[in-house]
Amino acid sequence: MRVWAVSDIHTDYAQNLQWVEELVTGSSGGAAAEGFKQDALIVAGDVSDDLATLEKTLQLLADAFAHVFFVPGNHDLWVRRDERGKYDSLEKLRRVQALCARLGVLTEPACVGGLWVFPLLSWYHASWDREPDVAGAQPISKVMLDFHVCSWASAPHLNAHDESLAAHFDALNEPAFSAALKQVEEAAASAGGVRPPVLSFSHFLPRQELLPEKRMLYMPNLAKAAGSDLLEARVRRLKPLAHVFGHTHFSWDMAVEGQRYVQWPRGYPSENRQRRNGGAGWMPLPLFDDAKRAAGDVDGSSGLAPQQSCYWSDMYRFGARDASNVSPAPWVTLS
Numbered sequence: 001m002r003v004w005a006v007s008d009i010h011t012d013y014a015q016n017l018q019w020v021e022e023l024v025t026g027s028s029g030g031a032a033a034e035g036f037k038q039d040a041l042i043v044a045g046d047v048s049d050d051l052a053t054l055e056k057t058l059q060l061l062a063d064a065f066a067h068v069f070f071v072p073g074n075h076d077l078w079v080r081r082d083e084r085g086k087y088d089s090l091e092k093l094r095r096v097q098a099l100c101a102r103l104g105v106l107t108e109p110a111c112v113g114g115l116w117v118f119p120l121l122s123w124y125h126a127s128w129d130r131e132p133d134v135a136g137a138q139p140i141s142k143v144m145l146d147f148h149v150c151s152w153a154s155a156p157h158l159n160a161h162d163e164s165l166a167a168h169f170d171a172l173n174e175p176a177f178s179a180a181l182k183q184v185e186e187a188a189a190s191a192g193g194v195r196p197p198v199l200s201f202s203h204f205l206p207r208q209e210l211l212p213e214k215r216m217l218y219m220p221n222l223a224k225a226a227g228s229d230l231l232e233a234r235v236r237r238l239k240p241l242a243h244v245f246g247h248t249h250f251s252w253d254m255a256v257e258g259q260r261y262v263q264w265p266r267g268y269p270s271e272n273r274q275r276r277n278g279g280a281g282w283m284p285l286p287l288f289d290d291a292k293r294a295a296g297d298v299d300g301s302s303g304l305a306p307q308q309s310c311y312w313s314d315m316y317r318f319g320a321r322d323a324s325n326v327s328p329a330p331w332v333t334l335s
Contacts, residue, residue: 118200
């Protein structure tokens with residue numbers, strides 16, 4: 001069994017939906033033509049804010065893969081114009097989860113083929129950002145649509161400008177998270193302390209080191225709407241072989257304090273065209289392959305794909321990340 005990973009496929013764009021259709025039929029060639037019927041796919045959020053498009057996309061993937069795991073991203077919980085006044089983002093989350101259950105898409109931890117996959121629900125909070133700001137940068141609430149098209153009307157105590165939303169989403173991981181982690185720990189105890197393979201994923205970022213310095217970003221204040229300390233605590237508690245994330249659309253593969261973090265985003269069509277060969281043949285990442293595990297490897301670490309070369313994470317693997325430098329890069333325009 002292989003485990004593929006992708007995020008931010010944004011099938012609201014016709015080109016991206018076409019890419020999914022070609023991926024699952026094998027018409028895009030490459031590894032897809034071999035078929036995914038024995039494989040699992042991790043989708044780390046941001047598929048579509050339209051429930052019909054989300055359903056079509058997940059149905060295509062569920063028909064092609066043996067197992068599909070999904071956590072919603074911020075875009076998936078936007079309340080569209082035709083939804084306003086009917087329900088808010090919390091109810092939309094429930095509808096997304098119900099849709100996934102109906103399609104057989106997994107949104108809670110599960111063991112497939114001897115490997116555990118942990119989807120981790122999360123939301124960002126501004127206090128996650130502890131690095132110096134770029135002077136003159138636009139407030140994130142003015143440039144990020146979430147603050148205008150996400151609604152929390154059914155829960156007035158939740159506030160997009162404090163930690164309450166992050167805490168609410170984190171709590172939704174229970175009791176499934178703790179129950180599954182207990183099973184992992186019990187399996188390890190019965191195997192002499194060797195854990196079964198574990199992967200985890202979220203839409204948002206667990207650590208700020210997984211984001212370029214603010215001076216490099218078109219939206220220098222992005223870190224105020226990108227990550228969660230509560231999410232990082234779950235990853236630290238879980239200790240997966242790798243944690244997959246999304247949201248920022250930067251391909252990424254690096255270890256921080258011994259923990260491997262991977263982002264493999266499809267992104268918007270304009271972003272994909274900037275890839276080599278205009279993005280032709282781009283595929284989800286084959287993150288784990290059970291067939292490649294070495295003899296005697298119990299925890300599955302030898303089944304992981306080699307570390308991928310990605311522009312930004314390579315930059316910080318081989319050079320220092322200097323958050324104290326807040327002089328904007330030439331391409332950054334401030335208000």
